[in-house]
Amino acid sequence: MRRSGLFAALSAFALITAACTPEKQIVSTPAPVPQPVVNSSPYVCKLIPEQAFRTISGITAPLVERINGTENNGDCRAPDASTPRLGVWWAREGSGMPREHMDFLMHEDRRPLYSRYGGISLPPDLGDGMAAYVRSAPFADQPYRVSALFRCGAKERMIDIYLPQVAKGRDAIKDMIELMRIAQKRYGELYNCTPGK
Template sequence: MDKDSSYGGVCVAMIQRQPDVRIRHLDVVWEFDGGERILTMHEQAYSDNDSHQSPADLGRGFAITDHVSPRTNHMIALFRCGENRPSLSIDFAPVVRGRDAVQDMFAFMRIAQQRFGEIHDCTPRAA
């Protein structure tokens, strides 16, 4: 995350399997403005999936595991950070069998929000 990205940004981690094929394993997207709109769009897009509501400390949002798409784990949360109501969304590849993907997403979101607050000089809290 870059402090100069005042409106939003994307961080992507990829691996290269072949010279011309890159596979995205992790996406983190953040938006300062329009977080409510972004969350609503995600809620509509994933309304047919079984979603898991975010824990209260992460703000308003949900996590899903979709066993169809390449990045099967998706989470979004709308939270407060100072005067702003940013949203963070995280997509990542399947987790190792035996792990709880939903709890992993919740833990990852806590880390992402904490780091967001450090970079943007604000304290993340529930929306």
């Protein structure tokens, strides 16, 4: 009886030891570092680098842009059927767009809306603006939004950028801020002014 008890105890010990010894080591692999948002041509909607847009959104489908308006005030959409993949709106202080109206758009329209959804203020060098994920109707088709009111030359300017999605693993707010930084720089190149001055 003693012998069989000892044998049973040793067998149990061997099973427990085997069960607790890993057969293969578990190796954790770090998550891939997201690609940076880079300013390079070609551009979509005049102001947005196509590759940066694709990096941020993860969208690979062809983009066909539709631009309306003038260099002073206009908008552009890169649609897919009836669902826009990218929306960009720009305005310049002047005829048809008084400074007071631009202030109204930023302070009475965009800022309260973005704040309601936990929006983040843009860095001061990008002017007065915010980035936010606005998930309610009528903004659900393009919930990722960034808007800025900034000086470029002697005039105030305004840019809005709307995205339908952000690729998994990316920091949406950080990416939208970088996209605004590029858009303002590109705006200055196109319209011969220096953003922030």
